[in-house]
Structures are given as structure tokens and as C-alpha cells.
Amino acid sequence: MDLFSSIDVEPARRRIDELAARIDHLNYEYYMNDHSEVSDFEFDALLRELQDLERQYPQLASPLSPTKRVGGEVNKSFPQVTHRFPMLSLGNTYSIEEIEEFEARTRRLLDDTTFSYTCELKYDGVAIGLTYRHGRLVQAVTRGNGTVGDDITINAKTIPTIPLTLRGDYPDDFEARGEVVYPFAPFDAMNAQREDIGLEPFANPRNAASGSLKLQDSAECAKRKLLFCIYFMMAPDGISLPDTHYQRLQYASQMGFRLQPHIRECRDISEIKAFIDYWDRERWNLPYAIDGIVIKVNQTHLWERLGLTSKSPRWAIAFKFKAQRVSTPLLSIDYQVGRTGVITPVANLAPVHLGGTTVRRATLVNADFISNMDIHSGDYLLVEKGGEIIPKIVGVDLEQRPAGASPIQYITHCPECGSPLVRPEGEAAHRCPNTDGCRPQILGRLEHFVSRHAMDISTLGPERLQLLYDAGLVHNVADLYDLQRNQLIGLGTEVGATIQDKSADTILAAIEASKQVPFHRVLFALGIRYVGEVAAKKLARHFGNIENIATADTLDLAQVPDIGPSTAEAIAQWFSSPIHGVLLQRLRTAGLKLSEQRTTNAENQTLSGLTIVVSGTFSHFSRDEIKAHIEDHGGRVASSVSSKTSYLLAGEKTGPEKLRKAEKLGIPLLTEEEYLKLF
Numbered sequence: 001m002d003l004f005s006s007i008d009v010e011p012a013r014r015r016i017d018e019l020a021a022r023i024d025h026l027n028y029e030y031y032m033n034d035h036s037e038v039s040d041f042e043f044d045a046l047l048r049e050l051q052d053l054e055r056q057y058p059q060l061a062s063p064l065s066p067t068k069r070v071g072g073e074v075n076k077s078f079p080q081v082t083h084r085f086p087m088l089s090l091g092n093t094y095s096i097e098e099i100e101e102f103e104a105r106t107r108r109l110l111d112d113t114t115f116s117y118t119c120e121l122k123y124d125g126v127a128i129g130l131t132y133r134h135g136r137l138v139q140a141v142t143r144g145n146g147t148v149g150d151d152i153t154i155n156a157k158t159i160p161t162i163p164l165t166l167r168g169d170y171p172d173d174f175e176a177r178g179e180v181v182y183p184f185a186p187f188d189a190m191n192a193q194r195e196d197i198g199l200e201p202f203a204n205p206r207n208a209a210s211g212s213l214k215l216q217d218s219a220e221c222a223k224r225k226l227l228f229c230i231y232f233m234m235a236p237d238g239i240s241l242p243d244t245h246y247q248r249l250q251y252a253s254q255m256g257f258r259l260q261p262h263i264r265e266c267r268d269i270s271e272i273k274a275f276i277d278y279w280d281r282e283r284w285n286l287p288y289a290i291d292g293i294v295i296k297v298n299q300t301h302l303w304e305r306l307g308l309t310s311k312s313p314r315w316a317i318a319f320k321f322k323a324q325r326v327s328t329p330l331l332s333i334d335y336q337v338g339r340t341g342v343i344t345p346v347a348n349l350a351p352v353h354l355g356g357t358t359v360r361r362a363t364l365v366n367a368d369f370i371s372n373m374d375i376h377s378g379d380y381l382l383v384e385k386g387g388e389i390i391p392k393i394v395g396v397d398l399e400q401r402p403a404g405a406s407p408i409q410y411i412t413h414c415p416e417c418g419s420p421l422v423r424p425e426g427e428a429a430h431r432c433p434n435t436d437g438c439r440p441q442i443l444g445r446l447e448h449f450v451s452r453h454a455m456d457i458s459t460l461g462p463e464r465l466q467l468l469y470d471a472g473l474v475h476n477v478a479d480l481y482d483l484q485r486n487q488l489i490g491l492g493t494e495v496g497a498t499i500q501d502k503s504a505d506t507i508l509a510a511i512e513a514s515k516q517v518p519f520h521r522v523l524f525a526l527g528i529r530y531v532g533e534v535a536a537k538k539l540a541r542h543f544g545n546i547e548n549i550a551t552a553d554t555l556d557l558a559q560v561p562d563i564g565p566s567t568a569e570a571i572a573q574w575f576s577s578p579i580h581g582v583l584l585q586r587l588r589t590a591g592l593k594l595s596e597q598r599t600t601n602a603e604n605q606t607l608s609g610l611t612i613v614v615s616g617t618f619s620h621f622s623r624d625e626i627k628a629h630i631e632d633h634g635g636r637v638a639s640s641v642s643s644k645t646s647y648l649l650a651g652e653k654t655g656p657e658k659l660r661k662a663e664k665l666g667i668p669l670l671t672e673e674e675y676l677k678l679f
């Protein structure tokens with residue numbers, strides 16, 4: 001279908017509106033009411049139809065379309081914006097006496113009035129302000145220094161609990177403020193994935209939420225499953241809002257914001273203290289981190305009477321929970337070997353109760369962590385649990401150091417296979433270099449290969465993979481494809497988990513089905529260091545097949561968006577190994593997909609024979625989309641301008657180096673509009 005054709009666009013406009021309304025409704029039901037009306041499959045089909053239409057008719061795509069939830073727009077920088085209303089912070093305290101003083105002072109200042117308080121959770125994330133005009137989200141800005149913040153609208157649009165358009169009745173112009181938090185479940189899943197591909201895990205959900213809002217690729221932000229917790233509404237003069245803070249939040253909920261249920265109206269200090277006590281105990285059962293309780297005077301007309309101090313209002317205060325800390329003996333250290341050979345020391349501690357759970361183990365991170373803390377054998381370690389779920393070792397309780405204790409000597413050999421450990425320059429971790437002979441590394445690679453986002457052979461869990469490995473049947477991922485039914489049946493009898501006829505069949509069927517898994521997932525499944533799902537997709541798209549990747553040098557590899565020099569180095573190294581060459585040959589023989597199947601636009605090959613360099617940002621497409629569009633229409637995308645370039649497709653903020661080179665070589669420039677006119 002042409003991009004700009006003379007045919008009537010009305011039917012497309014109607015269908016786009018219809019799809020957008022339906023998807024908005026389904027999103028609302030899912031994220032606000034925890035209710036799915038349709039299957040994931042049906043939802044994806046609707047979304048894909050809308051994406052396709054918007055790609056065909058970019059002039060009809062709304063900036064608030066639900067497709068923006070999936071991301072795809074690339075942001076090079078986040079412009080600084082001055083807040084219309086400064087974002088104040090709150091006075092805070094760890095002392096319950098100071099809360100009593102706050103309450104007594106407020107009562108004194110308002111002595112002739114009846115009033116109440118709202119008590120809410122103090123969400124531990126990143127504060128943002130959302131401006132809505134005429135029921136539409138126009139801008140999302142981080143708190144920054146309170147006066148100036150970063151415009152992160154593109155990423156905010158991917159957060160499902162931030163409504164893009166409002167429902168029912170709403171003020172014509174207002175700002176909703178709240179905290180973007182990273183709930184524990186998706187945070188843990190993301191960290192596990194990061195570790196899987198050899199990346200440093202994020203330290204805590206707050207830092208990760210903050211980093212997510214600043215991601216250049218909004219599609220990446222969309223995957224993070226962030227949550228917006230609204231805690232404040234304000235409007236310019238002349239626009240009225242409900243009288244109490246509590247009602248304002250209820251009002252926001254009717255407009256489509258997801259209100260956290262843990263808000264109480266309290267009449268006096270005893271109710272406030274009961275709320276604080278309750279959440280000090282219960283905070284560990286929440287799905288996200290909080291670091292305290294916020295108490296606000298509920299009647300908003302009293303806020304002016306109470307006024308502000310230099311930087312915070314006198315009508316609110318935050319009570320902060322203390323991080324809980326205990327001291328407990330270090331019993332021993334386990335050294336775990338990961339899939340990539342990285343060694344992680346883990347402390348076995350005398351079990352101790354901390355923040356609602358019993359702590360028995362905590363990471364010691366790496367050799368530097370142990371030596372910087374100067375941990376000795378038999379030491380009592382200080383373990384702390386703040387807003388996060390994972391306990392952290394924060395120091396040594398020196399008063400309890402046993403006489404004659406000596407510093408921990410870090411291991412020099414792999415605890416699993418005995419190989420001497422190496423510590424590559426510039427890296428913090430020790431690694432076992434025996435990639436092909438070290439059991440946990442082999443099993444780790446197999447587990448990664450069969451995992452859901454990779455080959456999805458879910459019938460082979462870790463125990464079964466161990467059985468197969470220990471029986472000498474599977475040593476590498478290619479061996480899975482040689483498995484025979486009779487080899488499987490009866491396996492596992494010694495451990496009471498015998499594989500029967502039926503399980504053998506399901507295992508073999510899942511292995512067979514994995515041959516249809518698309519190339520980019522096969523590439524991810526290989527477990528090349530630093531090549532996560534996103535990088536694998538980009539590599540597959542860029543190179544098209546495994547041979548092109550295998551023969552690319554580090555410079556070629558680093559041309560791919562988001563592939564940095566260390567990833568490029570890791571990929572080149574992986575493919576240079578003869579063992580991996582044999583492995584790939586066997587996977588090819590087994591019938592795995594080792595090339596990308598392109599859905600090209602067979603009718604329209606307008607760009608055939610042209611080599612186009614794409615630079616800058618575009619208003620109708622993300623850069624990846626425009627590249628895909630070029631390739632789908634027969635063109636070739638190159639990453640640097642050379643004499644072979646036909647056009648430089650120059651978006652906004654095109655790289656000056658590329659412009660200079662194009663000028664020097666006489667390569668014509670194309671604007672986005674000119675490009676669209678080619679069709």
C-alpha cells in the first residue's frame with residue numbers, strides 16, 4: 001500500500017479511531033481493573049493492525065495513540081523544562097515525636113477549624129509531573145531540582161497506568177503528580193535477565209526506575225513495566241478542583257488514574273500513629289518499595305493558611321521508616337559459578353529475622369567488596385533491609401570480631417572444576433575460563449537456551465537438564481536435537497523423577513517445535529555475552545543471517561544501534577571459536593532458523609538498488625521503523641556515508657559529521673517529507 005496515495009483515507013481513519021478506542025478500553029480494563037476481556041493473542045492482533053495502519057498512513061497517527069504504549073520513538077536527549085508550579089519536597093523525619101509535634105502545631109495553627117489528615121504511602125521511586133490539557137496528556141517532566149526537570153514524555157507514554165486521554169469529567173488544565181515506581185516482580189525479572197546476559201544488575205528499584213525514564217529507546221522503557229502512583233493534583237488559578245486532597249485523588253481515579261488503595265483519612269494523632277505502625281510492619285508485603293508515610297492536611301483551602309517554609313509546605317510531613325539492621329555471624333562463603341563463568345561469592349549467615357523474613361544468605365558481590373569491607377572469617381556482618389526486598393551487607397560489626405580472625409582469602413581456583421580463575425583487566429568479577437568443561441557453566445547455558453524468551457523448550461527444566469547432562473546425553477545445545485525417545489525413557493529413576501513415555505514425547509515435541517523459533521531468538525539463546533533480547537533483535541535485523549554476523553568484524557558489529565565495543569568484541573570472539581563453528585553447523589543441520597524471514601513489500605520496490613544512510617530523528621517514524629521501511633521497499637541501509645551512498649536521509653539533529661561527508665562527496669540529502677513523497 002502506498003504511503004501517500006490519492007485514495008480516500010476516510011475508511012482508514014475510521015478503522016484507526018475504532019481500534020484506538022477499543023485498545024484504550026482494553027488497556028483500561030487490564031491495568032485499572034485487573035480484568036482481561038480478550039486473550040493476549042487477540043489484543044496483540046488489534047495492536048498490530050493499528051500499528052500497520054499508522055505505518056501506512058502516518059498522517060493519521062495520533063501522538064496519543066495506544067501504539068505509543070509500546071514505544072519505538074527514540075529520544076536522543078531530554079530537553080530541560082521549567083515547572084509551571086515548582087515541585088516542592090516534604091519535610092521529613094524518622095522520629096514519631098516529631099510527627100506528634102507536627103500534628104500539635106497544625107492543630108494549634110488551625111484551632112478554630114475542624115479538619116482531617118490523609119495518610120498515604122511514601123512511594124520509593126521517581127517523582128514526575130504530568131500536564132493534561134483538554135483531557136490529553138501533553139507533557140511529563142521529572143522533578144529535577146524542583147524548578148527545572150527533564151521532559152520524559154515519550155517514555156512516560158509507555159507506562160500503562162499513566163492515562164494518555166482522560167475519561168468522564170476532568171479539569172481543562174491541571175497537573176497530576178506522583179511517583180514512578182518499579183514493582184519488585186518485574187524488577188527482579190529484569191535483573192535476572194541482565195545477569196543472564198552478563199550485565200551488572202541494577203542496585204535497587206528506585207535507581208532502575210530513574211534509569212528507565214531516561215532510556216533513549218522508549219520501546220525498552222515499555223518493557224520495564226513501571227507503575228505510576230498518583231499522590232497530588234494541582235491546577236492554575238481559575239480552574240477548580242475538589243476541596244479535599246482525598247476527594248482530589250478519588251476524582252483522579254475517575255479520570256483513569258490507578259489509585260493505590262492504601263490511603264486513609266485520619267482524624268487525630270492516634271489514627272495517624274496506627275497507620276504508621278501498620279505500614280512499618282506490613283510494608284514488606286507490598287508489591288513495590290515504600291520508604292515511609294506521608295501525612296497531609298486534607299482540606300486544601302487550609303494549605304494557604306498554613307503556608308510554606310523555605311522549601312516545603314507546612315501542611316504535610318513525611319515519616320521515614322528506618323532501614324532495619326541486624327548483626328549476624330558469617331558462617332561460610334559459597335562461590336557460585338554463573339553461565340558465563342562469573343564467580344559470585346555468597347555469604348551463608350546465621351539465620352536472622354529482618355523486615356518480615358528470615359535472612360540466611362546475602363551476596364558479597366565480588367573480591368573487591370570483601371576486601372573493601374575487610375571481612376574476616378567468623379566476623380559478624382551488619383545486614384540491612386531498607387525499602388527494598390533484598391537484604392544488603394553494609395559492614396562488619398567490629399566489636400564482635402573473634403580474636404585472631406584473619407581476612408578472607410578469595411578463592412584462586414574454580415570451586416566446581418578446579419581451573420585457575422582469571423580476572424580480566426577492567427572487570428570486577430573473577431571468572432572460570434573453562435567454558436566447555438565446567439558443569440554449572442554448561443548447565444547454565446543449557447538452561448538459558450531452553451528458557452521461555454529463547455527456544456522455549458519449557459518441558460526441560462533445570463532438573464531434567466541435569467539428568468541429561470549427567471547421563472552423558474547432552475553436553476551442549478546441539479546435543480538436544482540428537483536426543484532419541486529410547487534414551488529419555490526411564491531416565492531419572494534414581495532420583496525418583498522417572499521420565500515416562502508421555503513426558504518423553506512432550507519433550508521431543510517441544511524440541512521439534514523449537515525449530516520454528518525465529519532467528520533473533522536463536523541468536524539470543526546462544527548465550528553470547530552481552531547479547532540480550534534487544535541486541536539479538538537488532539543484530540538479526542541488521543545482518544539478516546548468522547553467516548553475516550559470523551564474518552562481521554568488530555567495526556561492522558559496532559555499527560549496529562546499541563551494540564557497543566565490548567559487545568562487538570564478545571560477539572566476534574564467540575564466533576571465532578572453532579567449537580562454536582561446529583555447534584552452529586549442527587544446529588543448521590538440525591533445522592533451526594539461522595536467518596531472518598523478511599516480510600518485504602513485494603509490490604512496491606521503489607528503493608531497489610539504492611543505498612540510504614539514515615541519521616537524526618523523524619516525526620512519523622522511529623529510526624528503526626524507517627530503516628525497516630527502506631529495506632521492505634527494496635533499499636539497502638548503510639551506517640556510514642561513502643561514495644556508494646545514494647542518499648542521506650536526514651532527520652532532525654542529523655549528525656554533523658555525516659552532513660559534512662555527504663556534502664564533500666556530493667551525496668544528495670533527503671528530508672523525511674521528500675522521502676515520503678518518493679512513494
Ligand code: IVH
Binds near residue numbers: 088089143231
Ligand atoms: S506529596 C507538596 N505524597 O517524596 C507535596 N510525595 O519530598 C508534594 N513522595 O519527592 C509531595 N510518595 O516524590 C507526596 N504519597 C506521597 C509521596 C511523595 C512519595 C515523594 C515525592 C517527593 C518526596 C518528598
